[in-house]
Amino acid sequence: MNRIEALKRGDPSITRMEYETNREGFFAFLRKLGASEESLADRYQDAFIILLENIRKGRLDQLEARLSTYLFAIGKYSYFNSKKQPDWIPLDENSEVRLSWDPFTDSLPEGFTEKLERQFRLLGLKCQEILKAFYYTGLKLDEIVSSMGYENKETAKSQKSRCLQQLKKQLRS
Amino acid sequence: MDTTDLLNRYFEGSLSPEEEQAFLLALDSDPVLKEEWTFRKELKAGLHILQRKQDKEMLRKWDAERKSVNPFKKLLAVAAMLAVIALIYWIYSTQQQSDNLYAHYFQAYPNVIRPTVRGETADTLNSTLLQAFQLYEEGRYKDAGSLFQQAYQYNREDYTLFYAAICQMENGNLREAIQQFEAITWKNDAYALKSWADWYRALAYLKLGEVPEAKELLSQLSRENHAASSLAIKLLGELN
Numbered sequence: 001m002n003r004i005e006a007l008k009r010g011d012p013s014i015t016r017m018e019y020e021t022n023r024e025g026f027f028a029f030l031r032k033l034g035a036s037e038e039s040l041a042d043r044y045q046d047a048f049i050i051l052l053e054n055i056r057k058g059r060l061d062q063l064e065a066r067l068s069t070y071l072f073a074i075g076k077y078s079y080f081n082s083k084k085q086p087d088w089i090p091l092d093e094n095s096e097v098r099l100s101w102d103p104f105t106d107s108l109p110e111g112f113t114e115k116l117e118r119q120f121r122l123l124g125l126k127c128q129e130i131l132k133a134f135y136y137t138g139l140k141l142d143e144i145v146s147s148m149g150y151e152n153k154e155t156a157k158s159q160k161s162r163c164l165q166q167l168k169k170q171l172r173s
Numbered sequence: 174m175d176t177t178d179l180l181n182r183y184f185e186g187s188l189s190p191e192e193e194q195a196f197l198l199a200l201d202s203d204p205v206l207k208e209e210w211t212f213r214k215e216l217k218a219g220l221h222i223l224q225r226k227q228d229k230e231m232l233r234k235w236d237a238e239r240k241s242v243n244p245f246k247k248l249l250a251v252a253a254m255l256a257v258i259a260l261i262y263w264i265y266s267t268q269q270q271s272d273n274l275y276a277h278y279f280q281a282y283p284n285v286i287r288p289t290v291r292g293e294t295a296d297t298l299n300s301t302l303l304q305a306f307q308l309y310e311e312g313r314y315k316d317a318g319s320l321f322q323q324a325y326q327y328n329r330e331d332y333t334l335f336y337a338a339i340c341q342m343e344n345g346n347l348r349e350a351i352q353q354f355e356a357i358t359w360k361n362d363a364y365a366l367k368s369w370a371d372w373y374r375a376l377a378y379l380k381l382g383e384v385p386e387a388k389e390l391l392s393q394l395s396r397e398n399h400a401a402s403s404l405a406i407k408l409l410g411e412l413n
Contacts, residue, residue: 053221114217135213140185161177
């Protein structure tokens, strides 16, 4: 299994190894760009989160550059973007390694995330899995059928619909 | 296409640009659809924010672990490095001392068996032995050693093996020399070489860095009444 596949599956030791081995190099790279010492740890954590998210979404399945190059590119564009706005958001364009990132900055209803966190945990594991696969990982229903072992697309669609209704009910209660 | 399919395809990103445009227009005129769309949009954003929060916590935890572990690890690494340096220095200085003492005390035992007569022909019965001693005195210890080994096959004299072992020492084969000295049975030690053999064994152990073995032999020798005893006492004093 290659590294990207292991990271996609959430292998904790590979994830940590990747995090630890690129850390000093990333710090040195951002220092050269002029980033302040106290911001480095946070910037690295955020860049690594973007990396993980893009891997989980399958956006790096065909990555030809080295993973560290991609990670450093995230850091670079995050840094330059942060100089323009206080709450920095990585750019999606103009990169030698194309970055993909949705900051989800649209305002959510007050307290929605906290409530979702509580209620989502109360769902059955199967519901958590299918909703996360569709709304976080971005798998299409056809892909969910094959990756999660549903009989067909209709079954997966019905399951997702039931889970959505259950979650909605819980959130409103 | 029903609204569920439309919503699924919108969130899958599989609507054509025209379908997407029509879908977004339909939202304005269908409050139920818009409510469902909004919920799913919030769910999508919420799940991303929650996962990022979870990831951030994990990475912060790793950083905190590294910070708490690192000072100890660094201290351990420094201590280990110092220990290695001390050990290397100790080994080096001990070895250096052993080498110096060996160089000072070791010299090939003289030929006390049969003085070499230059030009003597090699057609006597003892020609092999004679030649061995000639080579020994000329410092050609490798060849001499082979001839002593050959000579032993017919004379069975302990001294032949003794000199063969000295040749091994001269050739730097200390382990083999020790084995050779130990293999001598000393049935007939007419030349009082046994104690000298112990002396040479002690020197070989010293050169090999096996100081306790060397000291043990020297200690035994020091209690004997032999020419090697005074040397043994002197060397022991330098080792202690």
